[in-house]
Amino acid sequence: MSDTLTISIDAMGGDNAPEAIVDGVSRAALRNPDVFFLLFGDEKQLEALTAKYQLAADRFKIHPTTQVVKGDDKPSVAVRSGRESSMWKAIMSVRSGYAHAVVSAGNTGALMAMSKICLGTLSGIDRPAIAAVLPSLQGPVVALDLGANAECNSQNLVEFAIMGHVLYRVLFQVEKPSIGLLNIGSEETKGRDEIREASTVLKGFGDKINFKGFVEGNDIGHGAVHVFVTDGFSGNVALKTIEGTAKFITSSLKEAVRSSIVSKIGFLLATPALRQLKKKMDPRIYNGAMFLGLNGISVKSHGGADAFSFSYAVESAIHMTRNHLCDKIKEELRTVMDVTDILSEELHKQ
Amino acid sequence: MSDTLTISIDAMGGDNAPEAIVDGVSRAALRNPDVFFLLFGDEKQLEALTAKYQLAADRFKIHPTTQVVKGDDKPSVAVRSGRESSMWKAIMSVRSGYAHAVVSAGNTGALMAMSKICLGTLSGIDRPAIAAVLPSLQGPVVALDLGANAECNSQNLVEFAIMGHVLYRVLFQVEKPSIGLLNIGSEETKGRDEIREASTVLKGFGDKINFKGFVEGNDIGHGAVHVFVTDGFSGNVALKTIEGTAKFITSSLKEAVRSSIVSKIGFLLATPALRQLKKKMDPRIYNGAMFLGLNGISVKSHGGADAFSFSYAVESAIHMTRNHLCDKIKEELRTVMDVTDILSEELHKQ
Numbered sequence: 126m127s128d129t130l131t132i133s134i135d136a137m138g139g140d141n142a143p144e145a146i147v148d149g150v151s152r153a154a155l156r157n158p159d160v161f162f163l164l165f166g167d168e169k170q171l172e173a174l175t176a177k178y179q180l181a182a183d184r185f186k187i188h189p190t191t192q193v194v195k196g197d198d199k200p201s202v203a204v205r206s207g208r209e210s211s212m213w214k215a216i217m218s219v220r221s222g223y224a225h226a227v228v229s230a231g232n233t234g235a236l237m238a239m240s241k242i243c244l245g246t247l248s249g250i251d252r253p254a255i256a257a258v259l260p261s262l263q264g265p266v267v268a269l270d271l272g273a274n275a276e277c278n279s280q281n282l283v284e285f286a287i288m289g290h291v292l293y294r295v296l297f298q299v300e301k302p303s304i305g306l307l308n309i310g311s312e313e314t315k316g317r318d319e320i321r322e323a324s325t326v327l328k329g330f331g332d333k334i335n336f337k338g339f340v341e342g343n344d345i346g347h348g349a350v351h352v353f354v355t356d357g358f359s360g361n362v363a364l365k366t367i368e369g370t371a372k373f374i375t376s377s378l379k380e381a382v383r384s385s386i387v388s389k390i391g392f393l394l395a396t397p398a399l400r401q402l403k404k405k406m407d408p409r410i411y412n413g414a415m416f417l418g419l420n421g422i423s424v425k426s427h428g429g430a431d432a433f434s435f436s437y438a439v440e441s442a443i444h445m446t447r448n449h450l451c452d453k454i455k456e457e458l459r460t461v462m463d464v465t466d467i468l469s470e471e472l473h474k475q
Numbered sequence: 476m477s478d479t480l481t482i483s484i485d486a487m488g489g490d491n492a493p494e495a496i497v498d499g500v501s502r503a504a505l506r507n508p509d510v511f512f513l514l515f516g517d518e519k520q521l522e523a524l525t526a527k528y529q530l531a532a533d534r535f536k537i538h539p540t541t542q543v544v545k546g547d548d549k550p551s552v553a554v555r556s557g558r559e560s561s562m563w564k565a566i567m568s569v570r571s572g573y574a575h576a577v578v579s580a581g582n583t584g585a586l587m588a589m590s591k592i593c594l595g596t597l598s599g600i601d602r603p604a605i606a607a608v609l610p611s612l613q614g615p616v617v618a619l620d621l622g623a624n625a626e627c628n629s630q631n632l633v634e635f636a637i638m639g640h641v642l643y644r645v646l647f648q649v650e651k652p653s654i655g656l657l658n659i660g661s662e663e664t665k666g667r668d669e670i671r672e673a674s675t676v677l678k679g680f681g682d683k684i685n686f687k688g689f690v691e692g693n694d695i696g697h698g699a700v701h702v703f704v705t706d707g708f709s710g711n712v713a714l715k716t717i718e719g720t721a722k723f724i725t726s727s728l729k730e731a732v733r734s735s736i737v738s739k740i741g742f743l744l745a746t747p748a749l750r751q752l753k754k755k756m757d758p759r760i761y762n763g764a765m766f767l768g769l770n771g772i773s774v775k776s777h778g779g780a781d782a783f784s785f786s787y788a789v790e791s792a793i794h795m796t797r798n799h800l801c802d803k804i805k806e807e808l809r810t811v812m813d814v815t816d817i818l819s820e821e822l823h824k825q
Contacts, residue, residue, distance in 0.1 A: 262726055275667050309711040315584075342714065343719030345719050345720075362705075362716075364692065366712075367692075369692055370717045372697070374756070381745075382748060388748035391742060395737075398741075402727055406724070
């Protein structure tokens, strides 16, 4: 692998592929002149689109593929019969050492299943998780798992907490990010068994991590902790509920403004301030969910991402690569895993 | 029981009890001249507060109690040793026929446990659920369970769907409200076993109900269906995430406005429109979670409710009583339960 950073792109995945994907890559390429792209997908379409979006010839290489993983394909089916797909080939290029990371806006389940098979999971990790950065009143927070594991045991939750801890450190240079376990009440007696068990284990880490105990759904917007840990079902519900609520409020706001001429003028005056706010809260700049716990970097863009949004998923992969996220998770896992093993044994003795 | 509607109030439950409770009752009393209130709690405090908030002497009766269920009491402990509490006594007054409904801002778990014991569950219902009305782009929606049952099987989810269907009909006069099962993807293969099983059963009802299949977190804000059905863990996470996101956005908006004089003037002009919007979306008017599946009406106010907000939880109890919600759920259950039984048997044969 050369010194240049190389990112593989599944150019056929997502609602707006391949056009928004190539357009997005082209935008990310302008912002990151030292990155080279491998584009996997339909050769003819990609040739036309790279020309249309003026992606310089020395910045990319097209790898023609003939198959596309569909949005409603079962992950197991995709894995078995999708070996010629743009998604599989893009991930394999990371495994083979041709690229540092892969980005896809395609089927989440298939991407996770293929990434697990191709890249393998880190030693000490039972199940990889999907993490994302979200805005909050206190600045960015990290949440995981957001949908990879609909059901989790306490050990999975503990592993998510450690991976979230490392991710936050790498992304935001905070020495000991605070960690909370999502529950339906902050009292010790609330919630499910696996959450209470995970809490006991995490407390046992002492000052190796900054575990704050249980948090609730409203704490995400408040930014009560840096890292929110939960199972993939609740995490996915929370993530999508944030999306729906934000849309509901902004749509209602727009409607309210249109209700009178005076309020329209008022909003016109406030436009610069609102534009700033919109920019800060634009969900598109938070695009790029990270698969943690793999032996390689695999980033999932929102399926409905436009070019602007997809370019941020690419940025996310670049940032993770530049900061050696996988190596850092491996390191941290080594130092804390001894503690986990001891604690798990203790817990199972009880 | 006289013809007047009588509502029992646990005046000692909640962060701002008893003052906000009595103030709230007084506000609800003004809006509902035909309702009589039984106030359970510390006699001296309630005498002083009813005087302070000018609750007319012929509109209430104080029932002195000596014990208070605390916010962090375990429900099992509260049930065993809280028989002299304002909460228990208030619920018992409904069971004894002295009141039509009870409202409390106290410990949710204790209120549910005590309500179950005192009022009993409806025949055919395995587990009562907590339901609430939420605003959406398409108007009000109902969501349940919001925290009574951290874990649910498919049968519980089916019962929640039926109760939600009846609640929506009663509250909003829609003949066949649309029902969705909260999941982490709309495809058939997604999510947990119990959710897929519940979906099969609900489809078996045919046109008796208007079941739309799986929905996701973002569909709540969109108002994609009238009734959102989920387990108490995810429901609670979703509810609190909505709360946190709304606070995050409105706080960020306020901050943005303060950033310049021009934008301040702009917002001043838009104030009437914004005030309208604020009124429409004020979470306080949606206060009052309903315990469904009980042989009686028990309403849970937000623990942190102020007087204005608590008065809406009282309204909610009044509305449910006036519309004979319990009887209507019983009726509907009778007509659909036969179908459920048949379907469950079918499902278990498979």
